[in-house]
Amino acid sequence: MAHFTKANSVYDWLDQRLALTKLWKVLAAEYWIPKNINFLWAMGVVLMTMFTILVISGIFLLMYYKPDTKLAFDSVNYTIMQEVWFGWLWRHMHAVAASVVFLVIYIHMFTGIYYASYKRGREMIWISGMLLFVTFSAEAFSGYMLPWGQMSYWAAQVITNLFGGIPFIGDELVIWIRGNFYVSDPTLTRFFMLHVFLLPIIIMMLIGFHFYTLRIPHVNNQDGEDIDFDAEAEKYKAGLKKESKVIPFWPVFLSKDFFVLSVFMIFYFYLVFYHYDFAMDPINFDPADPMKTPPHIYPEWYFLWSYEVLRGFFFDVGPLSAMDMGLIAFGIANIIFFFLPWFDKDPTVAPADRRGGFFFWFWLMVIDMIVLTIWGKLPPTGINAYIGYLAAVGFLALWAALPALTGGRKGLLWLVILVTALLYIFGYMEYTKALGNGFVITVTFLIFYLLFFLSPVMVKAKGGAQ
Amino acid sequence: MNKELKILAIIVILVGITYWGIEPYAHSKMHPHHEPATFKYEDLKALNLKGDPQRGAQAIQNNGCTGCHSIKAAGIPAPMDPVSASASYGVNPPDLSNIAAVVDKKFLANFIKHPVKAAKLEHKFGSSKPYPMPDFFGSDQDLADIVAYLESIAKPQDPRGAFKVACGRCHDLRYDGWTVIGQKPKFKNEIEKAEFELKKAKYEANLKNYLGTTPPDLSMYIRSRGPEYIRDFVEDPQKLLHGTAMPRVGLTEAATEEVIKHLEHVGDRKKEKRDHLGIWVLAYFVILSVLAYLWKEKIWREVH
Amino acid sequence: MAKDRRDFLGMVFGGFAGLGGLAALYAMKRTWDPLPSVMAAGFTTVDLSPMKPGELRTVTWRGKPIFILKKPPMDNCKTIPDEPKKRLVKVGDSDYLVMIGLCTHLGCIPTWEPDKKIFHCACHGGEYDACGVNTFGPPPRPMDIPPFKIEGTKLVLGEEGPEYKKLVGKA
Numbered sequence: 001m002a003h004f005t006k007a008n009s010v011y012d013w014l015d016q017r018l019a020l021t022k023l024w025k026v027l028a029a030e031y032w033i034p035k036n037i038n039f040l041w042a043m044g045v046v047l048m049t050m051f052t053i054l055v056i057s058g059i060f061l062l063m064y065y066k067p068d069t070k071l072a073f074d075s076v077n078y079t080i081m082q083e084v085w086f087g088w089l090w091r092h093m094h095a096v097a098a099s100v101v102f103l104v105i106y107i108h109m110f111t112g113i114y115y116a117s118y119k120r121g122r123e124m125i126w127i128s129g130m131l132l133f134v135t136f137s138a139e140a141f142s143g144y145m146l147p148w149g150q151m152s153y154w155a156a157q158v159i160t161n162l163f164g165g166i167p168f169i170g171d172e173l174v175i176w177i178r179g180n181f182y183v184s185d186p187t188l189t190r191f192f193m194l195h196v197f198l199l200p201i202i203i204m205m206l207i208g209f210h211f212y213t214l215r216i217p218h219v220n221n222q223d224g225e226d227i228d229f230d231a232e233a234e235k236y237k238a239g240l241k242k243e244s245k246v247i248p249f250w251p252v253f254l255s256k257d258f259f260v261l262s263v264f265m266i267f268y269f270y271l272v273f274y275h276y277d278f279a280m281d282p283i284n285f286d287p288a289d290p291m292k293t294p295p296h297i298y299p300e301w302y303f304l305w306s307y308e309v310l311r312g313f314f315f316d317v318g319p320l321s322a323m324d325m326g327l328i329a330f331g332i333a334n335i336i337f338f339f340l341p342w343f344d345k346d347p348t349v350a351p352a353d354r355r356g357g358f359f360f361w362f363w364l365m366v367i368d369m370i371v372l373t374i375w376g377k378l379p380p381t382g383i384n385a386y387i388g389y390l391a392a393v394g395f396l397a398l399w400a401a402l403p404a405l406t407g408g409r410k411g412l413l414w415l416v417i418l419v420t421a422l423l424y425i426f427g428y429m430e431y432t433k434a435l436g437n438g439f440v441i442t443v444t445f446l447i448f449y450l451l452f453f454l455s456p457v458m459v460k461a462k463g464g465a466q
Numbered sequence: 467m468n469k470e471l472k473i474l475a476i477i478v479i480l481v482g483i484t485y486w487g488i489e490p491y492a493h494s495k496m497h498p499h500h501e502p503a504t505f506k507y508e509d510l511k512a513l514n515l516k517g518d519p520q521r522g523a524q525a526i527q528n529n530g531c532t533g534c535h536s537i538k539a540a541g542i543p544a545p546m547d548p549v550s551a552s553a554s555y556g557v558n559p560p561d562l563s564n565i566a567a568v569v570d571k572k573f574l575a576n577f578i579k580h581p582v583k584a585a586k587l588e589h590k591f592g593s594s595k596p597y598p599m600p601d602f603f604g605s606d607q608d609l610a611d612i613v614a615y616l617e618s619i620a621k622p623q624d625p626r627g628a629f630k631v632a633c634g635r636c637h638d639l640r641y642d643g644w645t646v647i648g649q650k651p652k653f654k655n656e657i658e659k660a661e662f663e664l665k666k667a668k669y670e671a672n673l674k675n676y677l678g679t680t681p682p683d684l685s686m687y688i689r690s691r692g693p694e695y696i697r698d699f700v701e702d703p704q705k706l707l708h709g710t711a712m713p714r715v716g717l718t719e720a721a722t723e724e725v726i727k728h729l730e731h732v733g734d735r736k737k738e739k740r741d742h743l744g745i746w747v748l749a750y751f752v753i754l755s756v757l758a759y760l761w762k763e764k765i766w767r768e769v770h
Numbered sequence: 771m772a773k774d775r776r777d778f779l780g781m782v783f784g785g786f787a788g789l790g791g792l793a794a795l796y797a798m799k800r801t802w803d804p805l806p807s808v809m810a811a812g813f814t815t816v817d818l819s820p821m822k823p824g825e826l827r828t829v830t831w832r833g834k835p836i837f838i839l840k841k842p843p844m845d846n847c848k849t850i851p852d853e854p855k856k857r858l859v860k861v862g863d864s865d866y867l868v869m870i871g872l873c874t875h876l877g878c879i880p881t882w883e884p885d886k887k888i889f890h891c892a893c894h895g896g897e898y899d900a901c902g903v904n905t906f907g908p909p910p911r912p913m914d915i916p917p918f919k920i921e922g923t924k925l926v927l928g929e930e931g932p933e934y935k936k937l938v939g940k941a
Contacts, residue, residue, distance in 0.1 A: 035769060038470045077686055078641050081736065088736040089743070107477060154878075161877045180808050182833030190802070241769045252769055255762040262755035266748060273744030278489050285690035285733075286682075290833055293878040296496050301488050314908060321910035323875065370480065374487030378495055380908075381895045 028250035032233050034221035035247045041219070042260035043108040049261055050101040050268075051207070055200065057094040060087070065146065067192035069185045072148035073287045089272075092280070096272045098140055099279035102302035105133060113340070114362060116349045117220035123341040124213040130338045132206050135199055137303070142195035144300060145188060149284030154297045156183045156191075157290075162310075165327040182290060221245075224349035296379065304376030305369045305395075309333040311376070312392025314385045315430040318442035325445075329392055332452075336399055343399060345407035345461045357405050361398060368394045386431040393423050400452040407459035416455070419448050502694070503701035505719040510576040510584060515610035522615025525608045531562070534599075539563035539619045548635075548647050552669045555598035556676025558635050558647075566613070567620035568632045568724075573716030575613050578602045585713035586704045590678075625728035628721050632700075633684065636673060636712075641685035642732045646670060677711040688733040693726050700725070813928035815921075818861050826882045828871060831927040835871035835879055836916055837902070838925070842867045843887045847901035857901050857915065859933055862923050869902045869913040880913075889913070 007013035015021055033041075064084055066075040080087035109129065112118055118126035141159060145152045160177050164170040179186030218229050227245050236244035247253055271279070278301065283294050299307050313325035320328075336343075348355055352362040371391040378384050397420040404412035426441040523540070526532065534551075536544035538561050544551070548558040566574060577584040581599045582591045591597040602609060623631060629639065635646060643650045647669050653659040674680045687696060695706070700722050703712040717725070730737060814831040816838065821827060823841040830836070841864055858865040873880050873891040880889040880898060888905070889898040896907035903912040915938060919931030 038473060040473060077689075077733075081734075082641070088740060092740075103481065157877055175804060176802060179802065179804050180833065181804075181812065184833060186804070186808070244769075247769055252765055255758075255765040259755065259758040259762045262751055262758040266751045266755060269744070269747045269751060273740055273747065278485070282690050282692060285686040287686075291828075291830065291835055291879070297878065301484075304488065311908070316910075322908055323910045366480065370484050370487070373484055374492065377488045377492040379895070 028254075029248055030233065030237075031249040032229050032236075032246040033219050033249055033253045034225075034227055035245055036221040036223060036225065037219075038222060039256070039260050040107065040111040041253075042257040043104055043111060045254070045257040046261055046264050047101065047104050047108060048207070050097050050104060051203070053093060053097045054101065057090040057097070058196065058200075060084075060090045061094055062196055067146070067189050069148060069188055069288070072146060072188065076147045077285065092272045092276055096268065096276055096279045098143060099300065099302070100268055100271065101136065102140070102300075105136065106302070109133070109337075110362075110366065112220075113365075114352045115220055115222065116224055116344075116351070116355065119341045119344060120347060120349050121217040122220065125210070125217065126341055127338060128206060128210040128213050132203065132210060133337075134334075135203050135206060139195060139199045139203060140300065140302070142191040142199065145191050146195060147284060148188065148288045150286040150288055150292075150294050151281050151284040151297070153183060153288035153290065154294060155299055156187065158297055159299070160187075162327065162330070165323065184290075220349065222351065224351065224354075226349070298377050301373065301377070304374075305372035306330060306333045308372040308376030308388050309392045309395055311380055312372075312388040312390075314380070314389060315427075317445050318439075326392075329396060332399075333395060339456070343402040343406075343456050345403050345456075345459050347462060355406075361402060361405055364394075365398050368398060386428060389427045389431070390424060393420065393427065396448070396452060397423075400448065400455060403455040403459040407462060409459050412451075412455060412459065416451055419444060419451060423448060500698060500705060503698045503719075503722075505570065505701055505717075505722070507570055507573050507576075507716065510572055512572050513575040513606060513610055513613070515606055517607075517610035517612070517614025519611070519615045519618035521608075522611035522613070522618075525604065525611050526562075526615060529602065529604050529608065529612070531612070534559040536561045537563055537619070539621075549665050549668050549672075552672035552676075557598075557673055558669070559599070560631070560635060562616060564620045564623060564627070564631050566616040567623045568628050568718065568721035569716045570718045571613060571617065573714075574616065575609055577716060578609060578612065584716065586702070587713050589709060590711065623721070623724060625724045625731065628724035629728040632715060632717055632721060632725055636677070636681040638683040639685055639729075639732055640683050642728075646673065679711055681712070684729060684733075686733045688726070688729040693730070696726055696729065697722055813926060816925045816927070817923060818864075818866065818925055819923040823864070824884075826884075829927075831916060834916075836927060837867070837869050837871040837882070837889075837913070839867040839882075839900075840864055842900045844900070845887075847899050847903070857903070857912070857937070859918075859920070859937065861920055861925065866925075867901060868915060868918060868925065870916050871913065873909055874904065874911050874913060875908040 002016075004016055007016060011020070061076075061080060064075060064079050064087065066072055076091065080091050082088070112126065112129070141155075145156045160174055160183060163177060164174045166173060175181055177187075178184070179190055218227070221227065225245075229246060232244050232246040236246055236248070281300075286294075298304065307330075310326040310330035313322050313329060316322055317325055344358075346355060346358065352359045368391055371387070372395060375384060375388045375391060380388055397416060400420075401413055401416040403409075404416060422444050423441075426438075426444060430441070526537070532542050533545065534555070536542055540563070544561070546554065551558040569577075573584060579602045581601070582588055582597045585597075587597065626642070630644070633639075634644060634648075638645050645666050647662075647666050651658075651662070653662065670680060691699070699706045700715065700717055702714055703710050704714070812832050814829060814836075816827075816829050816836075818838070818840070821838070821840045824843060825840055827838045827840075828835045829838065842858075857867060857869070859868055860866075871879055873896050875891065875896050878891050880891040880896070883890055887900045889900075889902065891897070891907070891909070896909040897905050898909070898913060899905050901912075904910070915934070916927050917930045918934050919926045919929040920933050
């Protein structure tokens with residue numbers, strides 16, 4: 001039984017019961033972060049702030065929003081946007097934050113990839129982060145449906161239709177998800193539930209988990225240096241602040257984060273007030289009409305890269321239709337980042353520019369994803385179809401090459417490059433209709449996928465601590 | 467610090483390229499470029515005759531215009547109520563009092579003479595399916611007189627008035643209480659409400675039958691299409707949406723601006739507030755950033 | 771001995787608790803299912819007698835557009851030699867094309883272009899000939915045929931009649 005004394009202040013009274021001093025030390029004042037960092041390390045706090053903005057603005061939108069296909073559009077565009085005091089502000093903040101949060105997620109994610117912050121004990125940080133990415137994606141998708149505009153409707157129609165590609169249960173599954181034969185009132189109400197309750201709860205729990213996964217391996221630093229956090233913390237506490245390699249979360253780390261955050265807020269609110277079309281597509285200000293397809297349907301920008309992986313396959317391969325091929329690649333694209341710690345066979349924790357060929361891999365991946373994103377929005381006609389194919393196959397090829405590249409298996413690497421080059425040539429022949437669903441391309445794709453699935457298993461990790 | 471600026475520059479460039487690709491570039495590919503509206507109606511011939519309003523008042527009677535059109539400004543009532551008129555003609559023929567306040571003079575003369583050609587509806591109307599308004603067979607002088615007369619009685623229109631005259635017989639504007647059969651009144655009881663709804667439904671059915679589609683409610687068009695598109699579309703609907711049922715209505719540039727102003731007021735009435743508040747919020751974060759920087763420098767001086 | 775017994779009881783407890791969990795999961799799954807009224811509202815009856823040859827009619831069935839084309843222009847149905855005839859339905863003394871007006875790629879509504887005699891999907895550029903057979907672009911298969919039954923000159927969508935079964939090779 002703990003020993004309680006007469007408190008001499010309110011704080012003391014609380015401290016005896018809740019150990020506030022200790023809690024503050026553990027969470028902030030003596031939570032140690034490396035000193036050798038740059039502003040990219042502030043993205044976590046920026047993301048936390050964006051999520052808070054989304055929750056708060058969402059609460060006020062929830063007070064007036066009506067999840068009913070007959071009322072939803074007007075409740076958003078008339079009641080909230082034009083009647084409720086500052087309703088327009090919450091709506092713009094919510095919509096723009098939902099889009100911008102993905103920009104920060106991608107920067108955060110690629111920072112982790114560049115500085116190798118996903119391996120040697122940091123795998124769980126990476127996985128919990130990826131789980132957050134997936135739930136954020138679901139949250140964004142369900143939220144995009146709620147204003148019940150043309151893009152809300154048709155994006156929902158197209159995306160839910162994707163589940164129809166799952167063998168045997170596909171058709172039933174689509175109806176089950178929608179609660180009707182088509183996207184309609186039951187679909188809206190169930191996605192409303194997901195958006196305002198279930199998914200936010202899951203996200204909050206995952207954020208807690210993500211923070212927790214950082215405690216034991218600690219935050220990485222700019223040089224991938226293995227820091228003895230206990231020793232460095234002692235140094236800091238002894239007053240050797242300049243010599244110590246670590247800084248406390250509060251106030252040193254956060255003071256820098258607050259600066260980055262303030263500058264970021266200028267950017268964010270500029271978008272909220274003056275430049276919001278990228279996040280609030282004009283087409284979505286037309287009410288949903290199931291009988292009228294908009295001339296162009298595209299997902300929000302942050303889904304474009306995976307959408308283009310889906311669309312990139314424009315010809316049938318053997319028994320598989322173009323759509324099946326796209327669905328397989330799309331399925332892989334959506335989960336493959338989870339496996340990064342196991343596709344990378346190099347135990348070195350260092351920035352990409354000190355990891356040999358990985359440096360090129362990183363920038364090729366960035367460029368490929370930008371190409372996928374841009375071509376994901378362009379109409380897939382003419383040469384665009386082939387460029388989309390190049391980028392989609394390229395995306396998979398980069399993953400297939402990663403184990404060989406980081407495991408130092410040159411022969412295997414060349415094999416992957418050769419097979420990819422063949423696919424590019426055959427794809428071009430399909431594009432110019434010179435080949436036509438040949439046996440050769442089927443076999444090449446078979447080899448390609450074999451390499452893809454086998455190479456991370458075949459290639460052993462190089463030496464070094466596991 | 468130098469290194470951080472380099473990282474920032476790389477991020478800005480990559481984000482900039484992506485943004486350019488998915489917004490301006492992609493949209494330029496999806497929506498082919500078109501020439502901006504001039505409101506000159508150059509395909510139509512000008513009528514170089516001086517009209518006399520007095521004679522025009524007579525000519526408008528003699529040529530049977532008032533058989534279908536009301537001219538409330540001159541005390542000439544509509545021969546039919548809107549619903550019966552739409553049953554006969556597809557759409558309620560406009561009251562002519564203020565037509566000349568919104569429609570271009572040259573266009574008006576051409577429209578009276580050959581409505582189908584001026585409205586660019588040759589793809590929909592012809593000898594097998596005649597346009598409800600017949601061609602004008604009077605003399606050009608009569609025509610000039612009529613136009614002069616219409617100009618003499620037209621009163622300048624405020625934004626809402628311009629919308630009603632120019633768009634209001636085909637398009638709802640429900641966020642402003644406007645319907646194709648007029649402003650929605652305050653109903654005294656359920657019966658009145660049901661009667662109004664019935665009239666509206668009948669009118670809309672006739673309109674749909676006439677046009678082949680129900681013209682959209684324009685409440686959110688200022689956000690879904692934007693002022694430039696609306697401007698160019700109104701000047702020549704066929705140019706932007708080939709085959710559309712919407713006729714060219716021949717608005718003047720000034721009247722189009724008034725209509726857009728009204729659509730902005732109805733569909734985006736918080737725009738001014740938004741633009742105004744934005745400056746203050748941005749200023750706040752600029753100051754906050756400076757303060758954050760000073761505080762951060764002070765704290766980090768101890769550890770560097 | 772006593773330890774084993776405890777474990778056994780623990781397993782029984784755990785198993786029974788799991789059973790309850792499964793039952794609850796079943797209830798949750800059923801709650802997500804489409805309502806009976808939604809399932810029952812899946813029938814649409816169309817009278818074909820007032821239609822003109824070459825005319826395309828679009829009716830709604832289960833929220834989907836259904837294309838009905840009387841006497842489709844067969845000269846543009848030459849993509850697959852036998853396919854066109856297989857896709858036609860005889861009602862009264864005319865042939866009709868009945869199909870779900872959704873692109874088999876990602877579910878957009880193609881538009882009928884009478885002068886070119888093709889269906890064109892604006893979403894991803896897919897094209898179908900006058901019999902709804904895919905001829906260009908991403909669509910993986912011809913436009914689907916909805917289940918139907920013929921009652922005189924009327925078409926009942928949503929019920930599988932003998933003509934439908936013959937058409938899709940189920941009979």
